[in-house]
Amino acid sequence: MSENPLEAILKATESLSRCVQTHLSRLFPAPQDHHHHRSSPPLLFVSSKPSALPQSTDATSPMKEKSAIPLTKEELGRATWTLLHTIAAQFPDHPTRQQKRDVKELMVILSRLYPCKECADHFKEILKANPVQAGSQAEFSQWLCHVHNVVNRSLGKLTFPCNRVNARWGKLDCKDRACDLQGTTGFNNQP
Template identity: 80%
Template sequence: PLKDSRIVSKRTLPISPGSLIIHRPPRKILSSLSHHQDQTLTTLPLLLREELGRATWTFLHTLAAQYPENPTRQQRKDVKELMSILSRMYPCKECADHFKEVLRANPVQAGSHDEFSQWLCHVHNVVNRSLGKLRFPCERVDARWGKLECEQRACDLEGTTTSHIEF
């Protein structure tokens, strides 16, 4: 259990105030996973797929909120690669295949913070429409998924360099 430390690579770091806290999935998800561990998420309970979807969209919109106004070439490439990887490796095959189609019809736009945030909102709405859900007004995307509040710009992607972390 990660109570007072978190694992980063092979080292353990103390959690400081304001740092990210890792939460375990709700018990119902864990019990569903252990009960159906040999099945894909397309055959798991709909609730689990919906929770996975919400968590994924929260992650992606939070990433977009931190995305720089003037991203480097590498940052633009990384975002496009992340979306491509999601469309191939997402734990729900049906969802991954659908996302692949959505990406083909709506190529990633990541030239700036606003462009990426608006593109992601549009893509999220495309997926929502296919699920019979309501459209989210993209003019409110920054109000819904704003920048993270981190001490000393620890969440800021500006100026990050490309380095690969090994686990």
């Protein structure tokens, strides 16, 4: 019998978290000067299972053992918005039809699979009232900022000035356009 779909999602999330953590540790390596101790970056995914993350004996490793506690709804929300705004910042100025479909489907999938039912149901309502706009990077970033502000207002939080979205969520700083999506430099989907 196949495994529980939620277990598959958990495993995929843990794998993604380990990958991101590895890349972050390359961006922010431990200092060579041992007189200045820098704390490791926080784990991106915290599991209630102690064995979910690999343990390291290396004192400079970002995968140092942390107390395993479940993620809060607020932490999950912040992480999700970070991911979505980063995707929007990297979205091409001239997306292909497939990229437009993909980003719209991503929002629908989130509204169905998001691990907070109340949040997912609210997001479904927001999507009905505010269909995804993904004709360009600017349009998608502005749409996402607007939608994020709809959620913030519903939670009694401050809203973000959408005219500053690119200053806050600009393109990732990747050498030789290594962060660009497939298909952003031409019609033949070549990077």
